[in-house]
Amino acid sequence: MCTQKDSAQFTHSESIDKLSKLAKKYAYSAPGYFAYPTFADSHNAQNVNAAELIYASRQESASIYIHIPFCRTLCFHCGCHEEVAQDRREAVEYIDRLIDEMVIYKPLLYNKRIERVHLGGGCPNFLSEHLIVKLISALYNHFTLTCDTVFSLEVDPLTTTAGQIVLFSKCGFSRISVGVQDFHDNVQRVINKVQSKEQIRSVIDTASAYGFNSINIDLFYGLPLQTVESVTENLQAAVAMDISRVTVTKYEHRPAIFPAQRELDKYPFPEENEQLMMFCNTKNFLQHHGYHLIGGDHFVLERDPLFLAVKEKRLLRNFLGYDIAYSADVLGLGVSSISHFAGSYFQNTQRRVDYYRATEQKKSPVAKVAIADRREKVTWSVIHNLLCYKQVDLQNVLTASHYQHHFQRELALLHDFEEDGLINITGSHFDVTNDGDIFLRNICSVFDVRTTNKQNFCRFSSAI
Known part of the structure; x- marks a missing residue:
């Protein structure tokens, strides 16, 4: 260190x-360019036929993204679609509706091999062990998954248990992203995400012991109360955990879009020049420790699959950030999920009640679309x-x-x-x-x- x-x-x-x-x-x-046209150019979907957009693609494979919106607590910095819930039974009906959505898309993807499955959120580890198994079993029942299909997920170290990590491993997961954001107590309290280094270390050690070959930590710079020195200390802590990937993202304060971020206005933010120094320091520090910068925020060791993807020219940029696949096609399942086929994309409704209504009626829950x-x-x-x-x-x-x-x-x-x-x-x-x-x-x-x-x-x- x-x-x-x-x-x-x-x-x-x-x-x-x-x-x-x-x-x-x-x-x-x-x-941020996750697609083009950008998501801001999407419009309300009226009489859009998702099947036609999917059939327009000539790719033989695709990836699947599944959005689990539930979180135990509200993180004030978050820019994702999430819902605060304490009772895991909230997810029971949600998984049933996800399976209904799989039934809708099964005949449309019957000839596509599934390269990758990613669980995001929210917090996928909000699911009980029973629901995790039910969800993965449904994927095998409705789509063409093989022994080469790569499974990845995001987890909240505050609520993730060792038993869940072991179960995800047994279900075939090999890549994991741990939402840390900052290691310091004062910053954690401001963003309402208080977790100890021991909790983070436990998740990483368990994942490493059970065969996860790519472990990522998500960090932010530009949060209230952060300094150049404290951001460097975050990097030191991450490097000490011997992980293969570190994602360091500049915090984007947009309270008009994400109301919870207004809670951060009570505290001082780093000045722009200070944030510039944070980025420069981050880049040089991690490169000094053997990490390679991919894009503007992903730092990977050479043992990480993302590094090999760059050399093999099969790296993808999409709504998941950076991905590894031969096909750019992505089917998004769940509320707010985004699908991408043949240069066009469509997004599911963000309201759970509308999502339930559509899937129960065996209709695609598409709310917005952008056709390139x-x-x-x-x-x-x-x-x-x-x-x-x-x-x-x-x-x-x-x-x-x-x-x-x-x-x-x-x-x-x-x-x-x-x-x-x-x-x-x-x-x-x-x-x-x-x-x-x-x-x-x-x-x-x-x-x-x-x-x-x-x-x-x-x-x-x-x-x-």
């Missing part, structure tokens, strides 16, 4: 002054390559005779980033530099047709 002296060394190893000036220059909002046209699919191909590999050859996206005309506006805008040392351009190819990592969303937004009017981006969070 590094000392405080080492911490200061990492903090000042970047040219903060240069990056600070560039951060002011590029201080505009932009989407040809140009938008080309745009996503470029942005996706940047987010996954930080480089793209525009000539590979379009033919040599068309890319310069198609991307004429974008190529002109990219020169500004090149002059600032954030990208390197060689002919039709360009890649993001080390300094460009923090500006990755800005660079991606060059290919967004709404870039011509920054007012279109006001609804999104800061790109940096």
